Amino acid sequence: MLARTVHTLPEGPHWRYEPKWDGYRALAGREGAVSLTSRSGRPLQSAFRDVAAALESALPEGTAVDGEIVRWSPQGRLDFAALQRRGHAGPQAARRLARSEPCHYIVFDLLRADGAEVVAAALDERRARLEELMRRSTQPALMLGWQTSAPGVARQWYDQMWRVGVEGLVVKDGRGRYRPGRRDWLKYKRRVTTEAIVGGVIGAPAKPRELIVGRRDSQTGALRVVGRTGELEPGRRGEVGALLRPSAGDHPWPERLPSRWGSAQEYARVVPEVVVEITPDAATASGRWRHRVGYVRARPDRQPADVPPDLAIEG
Incomplete structure (x- = not known):
């Protein structure tokens, strides 16, 4: 599911706000072996073997999630250049970089649970089930993406988080279903001069x-x-x-x-x-x-x- 740009922040009881992470968008699932793929379908397990190992431990059989692979620099900033190094590394370099430049997977949506698709459920329902799933995880490489329904909190994120490389906000309708390929989400990007x-x-x-x-x-x-x-x-x-x-x-x-x-x-x-x-x-x-x-x-x-x-x- 994709987002289209808006120039004003929408407000209302059904809107949910999330940080717009600067990373690699990736779908993860477990049907036997763990899969980790880019938006275009490229396999990412070998490049991000630390993330794949965390998913292997945390995801129950028959689960699929949507999220973003990110790398936090030692200075506490999102480091896209490090992600590019990881993404293009060969097998030997990938093993070395997994140790020296570990990554996190920020999970923000649930697509399948217990072997059944949940994309037709409302975002609020999917989110509640995702939170329950993530509460059972002890993997530090997996993070539940932030979400708020409070515009004031969202604006605080927008005003402050650009300093660490967060691009802005993604805004979603809590009643909305997950529709792959559709730009039903909104993105409100931070611009400074x-x-x-x-x-x-x-x-x-x-x-x-x-x-x-x-x-x-x-x-x-x-x-x-x-x-x-x-x-x-x-x-x-x-x-x-x-x-x-x-x-x-x-x-x-x-x-x-x-x-x-x-x-x-x-x-x-x-x-x-x-x-x-x-x-x-x-x-x-x-x-x-x-x-x-x-x-x-x-x-x-x-x-x-x-x-x-x-x-x-x-x-």
């Missing part, structure tokens, strides 16, 4: 279509690529383009973008002196924002030295 330095553009510097933005590394001082905006509205391209100067060649970034920014492609490097206000979300990986950042406005009143380092939101 911060600043970054423009180091390159897609298109002409005078009227860029997209901005490639950077931050100073707090350890080395080097300017690193940390994000890429979506396509700028035509009326806003001149606003920032009027402030940009093409680089004369002395630039800290390569001539082509790395493949992780979409595809290895040429772009125009500019003198990294213009600060822009952006809206990243909480999802990060390998020292960069995983999703496109939103462009808010140019900040000619700010200097590059005023911009927070790394991926800090506040200076």
Whole structure:
């Protein structure tokens, strides 16, 4: 079951609110052997053998659940880069990483119990049965996902949990059934504004279509690529383009973008002196924002030295 984006938080007696975890969505079940699969059906047992072992111990025969595999860093933040390492590791590396970078499985829905499908039951009924199931579990790698019916509590989560990488809230109708593939859930994503330095553009510097933005590394001082905006509205391209100067060649970034920014492609490097206000979300990986950042406005009143380092939101 999937979610669609909303821009206001719905309120009412039937709404249930949950944190939107930044991890690998995974279905787990036990019909003889334990299965752990991605949303696309890819088997995940060998990559996340610690999670699979916990499920083997905790799930009764004939049970299926929905949840999210997450990795908490030693600093208490969700670490998506570690998940990617785990997800792409070979058998030997997977065994090593299961010890050095253990993961958790956050369970938030019950799909089958005692061999019978429960997807047609209301969410509130499925949740009550899931809570009973999780009360019997002693596995620290398995966590019951948080849920509240109180909008005030949900807003507190929304206002505070982005600091540890929670992307926002998922909002569900307590009366609703589980309908695979349907976007009947809602997602209310956290957006904050911060600043970054423009180091390159897609298109002409005078009227860029997209901005490639950077931050100073707090350890080395080097300017690193940390994000890429979506396509700028035509009326806003001149606003920032009027402030940009093409680089004369002395630039800290390569001539082509790395493949992780979409595809290895040429772009125009500019003198990294213009600060822009952006809206990243909480999802990060390998020292960069995983999703496109939103462009808010140019900040000619700010200097590059005023911009927070790394991926800090506040200076």
